[in-house]
Amino acid sequence: MRVPLWKIAHARSGDKADRADIGLFAFDAGTYAVLKREVTRERLAAHFAGFNAGPVELWPLDNILALKIVLNGALQGGAARSLRMDNLGKCVAAQLLRMEIEAPEDLPRLKAN
């Protein structure tokens, strides 16, 4: 089934020069395995196409059930020259949580809610 990430994960984002970076976290190991499989660089690039950003970088961290995502060139050159309301990229994580992935119906987090 299609599941938006906000139902099964949590996330925080920030800025460093012209990069927006996001930590995406599964609540449990089963969901982490799904995130690792489904949240790919290609899908992230498509989800953030509106940013006209450069390459997407992605690292899985098995020890904390997390994905580290970096969107290069996503902040109009950086917070101090950005024209955007969200010049610091704090809401980029919220944008990510709207992404939909294919996930099994029996994920613990889906059953709990």
Place this chain on the structure above:
Amino acid sequence: MKSVRVGAGLGFYGDSWRPVRASIERGGVQYIASDHLSELTLAILQKDRQKDPAAGYARDGVPMLAELWPLAAKRGVKFVLNAGGLNPQGARAAIARAFHDQGWKAKIATVTGDSVLERIDELRSGGEPLAHMDTGADLAAVRDRMLFANAYLGAQPIAEALAQGADIVLTGRVADAALTLGPLAYEFGWQWDDWDRMAAGLTLGHLLECSGQGSGGNFGSAGEWAKVPDHAHLGYPIAEVSEDGSALFTKPPGTGGRVSFDTVRQQLLYEVHNPHAYYSPDVVLDMGSLKIEDRGNDCVRIAGASGAARPQTLKIVAGYQDGWMGTGMIGFAWPEAYAKCEKSAEIVRTLVMEQGWAVEDTNVEYIGYNSLLGANADPTYRDQLNECFLRMTIRTRDRRIADSFGRLFPWLGLSGPPYVGSLKGVQPARELLGIWPALVRRELVEKNIKIELESV
């Protein structure tokens, strides 16, 4: 067995020090590590310095110490803060004045040597290109517009200042986490090439450097954020560190917020690029080996940090003038609130074109619809919004155009679409700064580091 407790001070310029009181009074801390600087902060401080050469430091350091120092001094708690910003000597003078007025005594160490603005040409002719770290671009493109340039110093001068007997260590641009690693290295006598311990200190400093974000604040989630108790009295995080670098991460008893596996790992990855090579001046950290264990009751054990040798270079963050931003805003009520914002944007574009203004970029956002979610805003209810605000910003090289831009908007109140709100004056032009990250051989900077100890 000896342990050292370091508590978070501020997490940014403008943060609240109210929660730090609980850490001092009942958190058992020996140090407060207070981070007043971000990349953006240096740009703000540069604007202050342009108006007044005696300014350029984080002004909240003085009132913070004025309120907390009597509590801290009584308990032997020391402060490490980077509130010196672009002008550590100015900050030192302001703190000394405040202490003198109150009749308080303290040994203040001021760490300088991070500014390289006055040495840019010397460094370049000495073989340091200072090319843009990400794009490789030549610094010559922005050299004559450069307004500040500071290297991130490491924890060694902080540890050295403490060894000299400082009660307060005041720095300019140091790596945020150095504010914590410095006291830990000093207290435990860690060797500077003991990479795993360095990595442990860096990890804990990184977890403390954003104050409330390490203890349940800004807990990015749908729904879970609301389960964090008592935001009004959120306690800032505290690391209780053992000699081997392992730590219990917690917050003062009786405060709000939450320290858990979830809140701690959110902060761990915050503003990190490659988590397997998190660079600092003192060590390169691999977060992949960390063990984070939730002990319950707002206590998380952190261990297993793994470090590699420190880089031979330091990172410089420089800022250069990059044009002016003009801002205009206008709000509309239902009906057709979004459509009226869109029409207003079209009208403004027409006027800008007819004026022949040289505008490099235009940004159009609809507050209440997409100003924070951008292209990922859900359009389902766009045309039924109760209200919507147009925010338009432009980038231009001409300050007068940026100023004039905002003045196009009030006129819309009588001559544009109906049911207007928010005509609350015109926003003046704002100076835009580009950030130029670069690398420099560390010894060229470190030979200029100075620690000045003063008893006030």
